Amino acid sequence: MTKRTSAKHKIDRRMGENIWGRPKSPVNRREYGPGQHGQRRKGKLSDFGLQLRAKQKLKGYYGDLTEKQFRRIYAEAVRVNGDTGENLIGLLERRLDAVVYRAKFVPTVFAARQFVNHGHVKVNGKRVNIPSYRVKEGDVIEVRDKSKQLAVVLEAVGLAERDVPDYLEVDHSKMTATFVRTPSLGDVPYPVMMEPNLVVEFYAKN
Missing domain, CATH: 3.10.290.10 (RNA-binding S4 domain)
Incomplete structure (x- = not known):
C-alpha cells in the first residue's frame, strides 16, 4: 500500500465516513474508528468537536491540505463578499x-x-x-x-x-x-455531507 493510499484510508477511518465514495474504503466494512478502542468512541461530540470534525473532513477531502494552506483559503473566503462558507467551497473547487x-x-x-x-x-x-x-x-x-x-x-x-x-x-x-x-455548495457532488458553515464557526471562535 502506498503512503498516499494509506493516508487516504486513515482519513476515512478517522472520520468514520467514506468521504470520497470509493468502493475500497475500509469504512465500507467497519464504520467504527481505528485502534483498539475504536468501537467505543461513539460518544456525543461537543460543538467544538463537531466544528473540528467538519474542518478535518473538508481538508481531508481535498487531499488532506495542511492547516496553513486551509487557513489561508479560509481567510480569502472571508475577504470576498457573500457567504463565507459558499466562498470557501468555491475557492477549493477552483x-x-x-x-x-x-x-x-x-x-x-x-x-x-x-x-x-x-x-x-x-x-x-x-x-x-x-x-x-x-x-x-x-x-x-x-x-x-x-x-x-x-x-x-x-x-x-x-x-x-x-x-x-x-x-x-x-x-x-x-x-x-x-x-x-464557480460552483456553490449545492453544485458539488460530495459523497458525504460537507458543512462549511461549521468550519466558519470553528475559525470564528479559534
Missing part, C-alpha cells in the same frame, strides 16, 4: 488539482496533486505544475498529449462511481475540460 479530479482525468484527488506536480496538465495551452493554482471561469484544462495514454488516466475515465459536475464541460476524447463557473 484549485487545479480539484478540477483535474472532478474532470475524471485521474481516479483520486491525491493522484490529481501528483499528476499536476509531474507536469502532465496544461491550462490555456501552458503547462502548470502547481496543484493549488486557481483556475478562472473560461479556463481550458487539458492533459498533455504525451500523458493521455497513462494507465492512471485510462483508469479514471472508466470509473462509474462518480460523474462530472455540470460546472465543467469535459471532452474525454480530447482530454480537455472547461471551467464554466
